[in-house]
Amino acid sequence: MVIETDASKRYSVTTPEGVIDFFRHVSSDVHRYVSRLTGGDRQLTEDIVQDAFFSLVRQSQSGLLLEVEPGWIMTTARNRFIDHVRSVDREHRRLDAYQCTFGDGAARGWRDTEAGVLSADRASALLAALPEQERWAMSLQVVDELSVAEVAALLGRSVEATTSLLARARRRLRTIVEADDGD
């Protein structure tokens, strides 16, 4: 994860001006970071970013959060992302409707990829080909450079299940790419 702002700088958030100053300095980086986690889902990214900053306000009003570093909001945003992943995961299990979108329009997007060049649209299409749980587990591992055990702990899954989830994601991606290369 790359934070372009000074990660060690502490911002006072005891006043509205302080909150806004902090927002202006770090919001772009937070947005970029979250967008990677979500695989380029703009709506979800905005929801998480918004929630993270409102969490900042809530904690400030509790009186416990007087100063904050950029890492705090990054972590909070990631936690909100994990909350979302867990929530969706539970819903999927409840509905037993684990739908796989593999092989549809997303694959066509990958076929348009020129060798060695990966556009945002094509990357989005490829990631969209993964079921949400696979995509999000993979994003935590790749974007945050977490181990499988760490991803498992964050998602509330066993290490074995998470390993399987990540393997399925990579197998699915490889299948799409190989299909494209064969065309």
Add this chain to the structure above:
Amino acid sequence: MAIDESELFEAVELEMSSAFRRRLERDLRAAASLTLEHESGPPVTPARVMADPTTRRQTWVTASAAALVIAATVGITAIRFHEKPSLGRSPSPRTVLTSTATSPTTSPPAPGTKSGVPTTTATSPIAATGWTAVDLGTDSVVAAAFQQVTGDGPLFAWTSDLRASPEVASELYRSTDGTSWTQVPIPSGFSIVAATATSTHVTLLGFVLPGDAIAAAEVVAMLSDDAGSTWRTVPFDVTLPQRKAPGATLVRPATALIATHGTTVVASFSTADMWDSAPDVTFDSAGRVLPVERPLYVSVDDQPFQTVVAGDLPAGPGPTVALSVSNGQFLALATPPSAGNSEPAVLWQSDDGHTWTSLGSLPTAVPGATIGKIGDRYVVVPLCCAQSAWISADGAQWRSANFGDLPVDAQPDSLHSALAVIDPNGITVAGMYLATNSKDVDYAKDGVIERLVGGKLSDLVFLDQGTGTELGRVTTTPFDNGSVRALGDGKIDILDAEGNVRTSFTPDELTGAINAAASNPPPPVGVILHSDDGDTWTSASINAIAGGSPTGVSWIQSTGTLTTVGAFVSTESETAPTHLVVMVGHEHT
């Protein structure tokens, strides 16, 4: 072709859109302004809370409270500490807060209180019920952090001076009249997060810090059947994550809801980790991760709290945003577990706290609310940003009950910090309208003035700074009159006679101008609204009763014989800019 996974995720990175940035900055400013302006005040509600409704206060009343009527007098008395309260197991109250005035109708303002406080009858109908303003001042921990206790009374309030330390314990106070408050001892080291009081029970939800500095905080409820003389502890079947290093991080209940009926207690709470990276998680007694969605817990006859499991609550409650008891039944309002920020909340009902039935969904999302019943009708009062309450006969079909005419210049959908009491005879709501800054905002650049008419982004007039000549007025895009060109991308070009771009105004400049103007907004308008039936509303001005503009509404309580509203009110004093003012409304006799 090989897949570079890092490249894959880097490629989907998105820049924040200008529209989203502006909207979020505006909303954050509004929320922060409401919550942070008074540094010594208690937390109040953000102007807008989205997915995680962890900040809210609510109240409910299960019985009584007749219509509020009668002639009013408004006076100011001063409350002062005779002795600094102390924690511990003292068998008797240690601190008494006493009014310095015996009659609110005749006493002069106490030293230090704001002059010019109205002492005559307010004009609005509900004010005629007899609202008395009591200034608790700013020089005590009580005034700094008095927090709401829900239920139908007697009157309790609690405080935790969290600013001193996140680990500080709480204090509990009791009052018979809303003007004098007496400390009630609670077990040492117990920090309150939520509390409810009925005629027979006082129940506190909170946590106890362990002796081991890195162990987890213990979530417990404290119950008393004798108004706080003795307490017993009921544990939860959850364990919070431990701190990672001594003193490094405290994971503790952050906000909570609690309701009691008989010997059954239903509770819900969220956790917060104030500095570290641990997510909002709790674990059950088997070590399994519990949902982060604040499940419901139930305890009967002092047995340990158990999680209400999915089998009893088929679709899962989701984040609980309101909880109460009405007509002997528990009511919970919860956002569906898988919902995003805007899914309608679902109303649940239970006779025993264990088995819950879904009655239906509200037409809209509510991040926080007060729920109750008037007779057989369900009522929901949103915590924030609403213009009406919701009423339903069956919990499935809802109609809006408009709060009535808004104060002049108030934003039409902006009743903030809306705390409510709902009982069989009516609804009483205390909240704040944010006044609209209707002044024009000017921003000059390169000899051109950009004027936001009425402070609105949707009505822009461009003037030549030298001559005052109007160059164009943009209310919709695309717009192009040869002098001003707005193509709809946020940027507005000013053209010279030859059609060349003379200068351009960017969205950031517009936002900056708005922010500059917003830094000095008109004071909020506080109101106390009441309706017997949800259809006809009357209102009283907190500004008039308390003698100043409110910066936050801190609680509303009703015992059936009196209703109290607590609000922070700004003053002109630089050393004590806000005071906590309690407004006491007496029932008509």
